[in-house]
Amino acid sequence: MLTACLVVASLLSACTPTPEASGDITEISFWNGFSGPDGAAMEQIVRRFNKENPDIRVRMQIIPWSTYYDKLTLGLAFGDPPDVFVLHANRVPEYAEHGALTQLDSYVTSSGLSESDFVPKAWIAGLWDQKRYGLALDCHPLGMYYNLKLFEEAGIEKPPVTQEEFLVAAKKLTKDLDGDGQPDQWGFAITDTHLVGTSILYQFGGGLLTPDMKQSAMDSPETRAGVDYMLKLINDYKVCPPPGASDAWMGFQTGKIAMAPQGIWMIDSLEKQKDLRYAAAPFPLMGPKKAVWAGSHNLAIPAKISARRKDAAWKLIKFLSDNSLDWAKGGQVPVRTHVLESKEFQSLPVQSQFAKQLAYVQYEPFSLLINQMGTFGDAALEGALNGSEPPSEALAKAARRVNQVLARE
Amino acid sequence: MKRQQPLPAYGFLAPFAVLFLTFTVVPVFFGIWISLNRWHVLDKAPTFIGTQNYSNAIHDDLFWFALLRTGFFVMLAVPLGNALSLLFAVALNQKFRGTTFYKLAFYIPVLLSVTAVAVLWKWLYSADWGLLNYYINLMRSWLGLPKATIAWIGDPKYAMSSIAMMSVWWGAGGNMLIYLAALKAVPKEMLEAAELDGANPWQRFWKTSIPTIKPALLFGLVMSVIAASQVFGQSYVMTGGGPAYSTLTVVMYMYQQGFGQYQLGYASAVAYLLFLVVFALTLVQFKLLGIKRT
Numbered sequence: 053m054l055t056a057c058l059v060v061a062s063l064l065s066a067c068t069p070t071p072e073a074s075g076d077i078t079e080i081s082f083w084n085g086f087s088g089p090d091g092a093a094m095e096q097i098v099r100r101f102n103k104e105n106p107d108i109r110v111r112m113q114i115i116p117w118s119t120y121y122d123k124l125t126l127g128l129a130f131g132d133p134p135d136v137f138v139l140h141a142n143r144v145p146e147y148a149e150h151g152a153l154t155q156l157d158s159y160v161t162s163s164g165l166s167e168s169d170f171v172p173k174a175w176i177a178g179l180w181d182q183k184r185y186g187l188a189l190d191c192h193p194l195g196m197y198y199n200l201k202l203f204e205e206a207g208i209e210k211p212p213v214t215q216e217e218f219l220v221a222a223k224k225l226t227k228d229l230d231g232d233g234q235p236d237q238w239g240f241a242i243t244d245t246h247l248v249g250t251s252i253l254y255q256f257g258g259g260l261l262t263p264d265m266k267q268s269a270m271d272s273p274e275t276r277a278g279v280d281y282m283l284k285l286i287n288d289y290k291v292c293p294p295p296g297a298s299d300a301w302m303g304f305q306t307g308k309i310a311m312a313p314q315g316i317w318m319i320d321s322l323e324k325q326k327d328l329r330y331a332a333a334p335f336p337l338m339g340p341k342k343a344v345w346a347g348s349h350n351l352a353i354p355a356k357i358s359a360r361r362k363d364a365a366w367k368l369i370k371f372l373s374d375n376s377l378d379w380a381k382g383g384q385v386p387v388r389t390h391v392l393e394s395k396e397f398q399s400l401p402v403q404s405q406f407a408k409q410l411a412y413v414q415y416e417p418f419s420l421l422i423n424q425m426g427t428f429g430d431a432a433l434e435g436a437l438n439g440s441e442p443p444s445e446a447l448a449k450a451a452r453r454v455n456q457v458l459a460r461e
Numbered sequence: 462m463k464r465q466q467p468l469p470a471y472g473f474l475a476p477f478a479v480l481f482l483t484f485t486v487v488p489v490f491f492g493i494w495i496s497l498n499r500w501h502v503l504d505k506a507p508t509f510i511g512t513q514n515y516s517n518a519i520h521d522d523l524f525w526f527a528l529l530r531t532g533f534f535v536m537l538a539v540p541l542g543n544a545l546s547l548l549f550a551v552a553l554n555q556k557f558r559g560t561t562f563y564k565l566a567f568y569i570p571v572l573l574s575v576t577a578v579a580v581l582w583k584w585l586y587s588a589d590w591g592l593l594n595y596y597i598n599l600m601r602s603w604l605g606l607p608k609a610t611i612a613w614i615g616d617p618k619y620a621m622s623s624i625a626m627m628s629v630w631w632g633a634g635g636n637m638l639i640y641l642a643a644l645k646a647v648p649k650e651m652l653e654a655a656e657l658d659g660a661n662p663w664q665r666f667w668k669t670s671i672p673t674i675k676p677a678l679l680f681g682l683v684m685s686v687i688a689a690s691q692v693f694g695q696s697y698v699m700t701g702g703g704p705a706y707s708t709l710t711v712v713m714y715m716y717q718q719g720f721g722q723y724q725l726g727y728a729s730a731v732a733y734l735l736f737l738v739v740f741a742l743t744l745v746q747f748k749l750l751g752i753k754r755t
Binding site: 122232234296303427430441456 | 520
């Protein structure tokens with residue numbers, strides 16, 4: 053079952069006319085995990101690329117994220133890698149360090165892409181050891197979706213921004229409708245322990261690692277303050293159900309939860325819910341400083357392919373970046389400044405709201421070992437928020453495990 | 462008649478022997494070698510580090526935690542599952558109409574893939590609209606109790622027990638068939654003789670049937686301990702090892718290390734440590750049940 057990857061191959065090339073001299077055509081493969089409506093948007097863009105570049109034929113292959121990295125890593129390790137592929141920003145270091153990626157600096161300079169046309173944080177996201185190995189296509193921060201009907205019922209006019217506004221709104225929106233003493237409409241929910249928990253920890257100045265990435269920050273007072281705040285929302289203010297108790301995202305879709313933080317990629321599941329009137333807003337401020345979790349889809353080229361294929365691959369990457377307005381329409385936040393400032397992007401209701409956070413988004417630490425340590429923090433948050441472990445113990449344990457991995461490598 | 466030359470026999474064996482060698486014997490020894498190396502999948506070549514992976518695992522509290530969680534699962538699923546298998550087998554050994562139907566009904570889950578079963582039970586266990594919570598609350602409302610929502614696999618306290626319960630449902634039919642076959646093979650004369658000597662049904666079962674089917678019981682027990690020690694699919698599909706590591710089993714941990722973090726050497730070391738534990742457990746069971754190797 054593990055190896056049975058659901059591979060959806062779309063042979064986009066079928067639509068383009070075949071030039072007579074087939075020897076002049078460079079055929080390249082492009083792998084990504086866009087198995088939702090984002091995949092359809094990407095297919096459109098790639099189809100246009102194929103039409104405009106008759107000398108290159110791109111074959112796009114969509115592999116669901118759940119098995120994507122298994123297949124990609126094995127492809128890179130044992131031959132047969134794709135010519136262009138998507139790599140999440142925080143995985144760039146691991147692949148770059150092992151020499152699996154082509155350095156892109158000369159391509160970036162020669163094609164005139166410059167930092168001034170990029171969101172600064174996303175520009176940095178493809179660098180490792182000050183060299184470029186990936187180019188960010190987008191930036192997907194966590195944001196907040198809210199239910200317009202429930203907001204109207206509670207008499208709240210605009211989504212909360214500050215810590216105070218958030219608490220007032222959350223309390224107003226939490227209601228016991230059937231009078232059994234238990235709320236059945238919640239103001240807020242931790243829809244995803246990792247994304248929401250990490251964002252709140254960042255706002256309090258905590259997180260998995262210290263800024264120098266030399267040791268764990270899970271046992272720092274800042275992380276503790278963030279966890280205590282979440283516990284307060286659950287136990288003291290009672291505006292948030294304990295995570296894991298029920299499917300919070302489903303709760304938002306069915307109108308039981310008024311404010312639900314989630315990623316930009318969830319728009320589609322809301323669009324399908326016809327009776328739901330919702331809007332999006334930046335993730336509210338809960339701690340002392342502005343911060344919110346974010347990731348990026350980076351485009352990368354493997355190290356071991358021919359120069360001719362690399363050139364064709366770069367052409368595709370540049371094209372995708374230049375045309376990221378179409379990508380935005382498919383439900384993403386682009387990172388090219390001129391696209392972000394365009395009227396067309398500003399008219400996208402959810403995307404433009406999420407984009408307001410771009411100045412203060414926080415990527416996960418760019419550490420070689422992030423993949424090995426990430427779960428320690430999540431387990432601690434789950435244990436502490438579920439009440440199955442005292443927070444101090446859960447956090448100390450996570451810190452010890454993180455430090456152990458840091459010491460081992 | 463001339464004795465058959467051995468050569469054609471080897472010829473017939475060859476297809477199996479080649480597959481067995483390539484996919485079982487060689488990987489077993491290759492795995493030992495990998496476990497002595499540091500090997501990230503993307504590394505050009507593995508680095509020999511001796512027993513470093515093993516000592517890392519022994520100092521890794523999560524490895525021990527996973528071992529304990531696996532032990533907890535084995536302690537729940539094996540006795541319960543085998544008791545249920547035996548109960549079904551004894552019941553189906555009676556003469557009544559429709560035994561074939563029940564045999565089939567109890568056995569069908571065994572034929573399903575773990576993914577199908579896990580997805581099915583994930584729905585049954587759903588906190589919001591799971592059938593299980595629905596019936597519990599139906600009963601509670603009859604008794605005049607307030608509504609309760611049990612998160613089952615979403616709650617670290619219940620997650621592993623929930624997975625064990627589902628595994629019992631999934632697997633009980635397999636051993637049932639083995640026990641039923643063994644019970645059918647208990648000589649009628651022996652049971653009749655016991656009856657003539659004045660043994661009641663209870664005594665006939667414990668003093669005559671059980672000792673006779675002991676080899677089958679041992680087989681069932683050993684196989685289910687081995688299978689349960691390697692539990693993986695259930696937590697992989699239903700919980701991903703969470704929440705808060707409550708369903709992290711050793712094989713799940715091995716998978717995460719090997720295929721999530723690409724630490725092939727470390728994952729192999731974990732696999733061999735699990736092998737040692739299961740091997741020891743099997744020896745203990747042989748000893749306890751007093752089966753001498755002949």
